[in-house]
Amino acid sequence: MGSQGRAAAPLAWEQSAYANRSKITRVGPLHADHADHAEAGETPEGRPTSSATLPSLVVQMLRHGRLHDGMDILDVGTGSGYSTALLAHRFGSSRVTSVDVDPYLTGAAAERLGRMGLHPAIATVDATGPLPGRFDRIVSMVSVNPLPASWLAALRTGGRLVTVISRTSMIVTAWKTEDGGAVGTTARDWAGFMDARHGPDYPPGAVSRFVDRIGQDGEEVGTGRYPVLDVDEAWEVRSMLELRAPGTECAYREDGDGRRTAWLVHPDGSWARATGSKGEPPAVHQSGPRRLWDVLERIRNRLNTRGGLPVYGVPLTITPDGVIHLSRGQWKATIA
Structure with a gap:
């Protein structure tokens, strides 16, 4: 809500400002402040680049x-x-x-x-x-x-x-x-x-760079073990995926008939696409140097068989150059 919105609806502005929720204040290079950047009715496109945090x-x-x-x-x-x-x-x-x-x-x-x-x-x-x-x-x-x-x-x-x-x-x-x-x-x-x-903005991500590839047939086609998952919303799984395949981006779509599609895309050109209805094993296409859906399924299998993933409460050391070493029992990971 810009300066004109504040003047026209001060109570609504006050309630929004003090609400316990995050408010996007910048999308791409466009700020939300009407007086300086955004025109009334303007619909910006791109990734959120700043917010008033929860x-x-x-x-x-x-x-x-x-x-x-x-x-x-x-x-x-x-x-x-x-x-x-x-x-x-x-x-x-x-x-x-x-x-x-x-x-x-x-x-x-x-x-x-x-x-x-x-x-x-x-x-x-x-x-x-x-x-x-x-x-x-x-x-x-x-x-x-x-x-x-x-x-x-x-x-x-x-x-x-x-x-x-x-x-x-x-x-x-x-x-x-x-x-x-x-x-x-x-x-x-x-x-x-x-x-x-x-x-001023984020560079194009792997999903946008490889958008022409990820809708095609994969080099390897099979059936997944677990139903399609919106990985970005499964925080524990998403965290472990970053540890196992750093830099992987995720995308997800659910059609009106309940059919779900998830994509995993890595900057090295690896990608995976899984499509299926809720609760059903999906059809999986994969291409590139690594099989990203296989990585995801190993993570989900560990979660199901052990009841959790080693992402919270894990001891760590950090080297002076910023490399993070995580270790719990025999499990180890590095963020570098």
């Missing part, structure tokens, strides 16, 4: 940070400025720095916060690169993969970082160690955030 999720992430008075705190992903406002109000503006890649967002947030008497440091930088300062806590409201080495460089020894791994619901919490790395766990909790951007 307030309870913001608080959840801040709690994982184990924040205390006297700490220097970095808020990654300024967005609307909501999390920055909470931090500056509670710990003081002088203790808070917030970064975002979008100069419009950082400028608008600084103006809003200034009107409330809050003046934290707000910088326009690519958060995956060098950071402006040294910190006791880093809490990220965007997801990353891999973990930027610059975060460890900017974190003081004994400091704590909290972030979500891209294309997963895994919250990494870790304490920096004297060797420049970190040690911690994935939280027994879950969250989802937009990926960190490096510019």
Whole structure:
């Protein structure tokens, strides 16, 4: 809702602003603020690129940070400025720095916060690169993969970082160690955030790049063991898929007659398409260097036979260059 919407419906604006739900504020390069970017009735196309995050999720992430008075705190992903406002109000503006890649967002947030008497440091930088300062806590409201080495460089020894791994619901919490790395766990909790951007929009994804291929017959055609799944909505399965086939994108469609189709597409050109009705084994087409649906079915089989997947509450270590090593018993995985 832009500035004209706020003036015409102040109560609706107030209810929306304070509702416990996420609000998309930017799609592609187009901001939601009518006064500056969007025309009335305009329907933007593309991926959401910024949002006012679900307030309870913001608080959840801040709690994982184990924040205390006297700490220097970095808020990654300024967005609307909501999390920055909470931090500056509670710990003081002088203790808070917030970064975002979008100069419009950082400028608008600084103006809003200034009107409330809050003046934290707000910088326009690519958060995956060098950071402006040294910190006791880093809490990220965007997801990353891999973990930027610059975060460890900017974190003081004994400091704590909290972030979500891209294309997963895994919250990494870790304490920096004297060797420049970190040690911690994935939280027994879950969250989802937009990926960190490096510019005004996300580059084209694998699904869009290979859209002409993924509707064709596959090099290998067979019948799946499990019914078609909307993988992005099965958070535990989606997280494990990222660990086993990093970078895989998912798409899903359900037709009016209940027929379901799911796609898995990898940047290396591998793809899988499964189609079937609810509860029935699907027809599966696969092509490319790896068989993505086979990877997914092994994950689902582990889930069904063991009752869970090792994605939450997993011990981890992080090397100074940001490589995350996960380990539980004989199971191991690396995020690099």
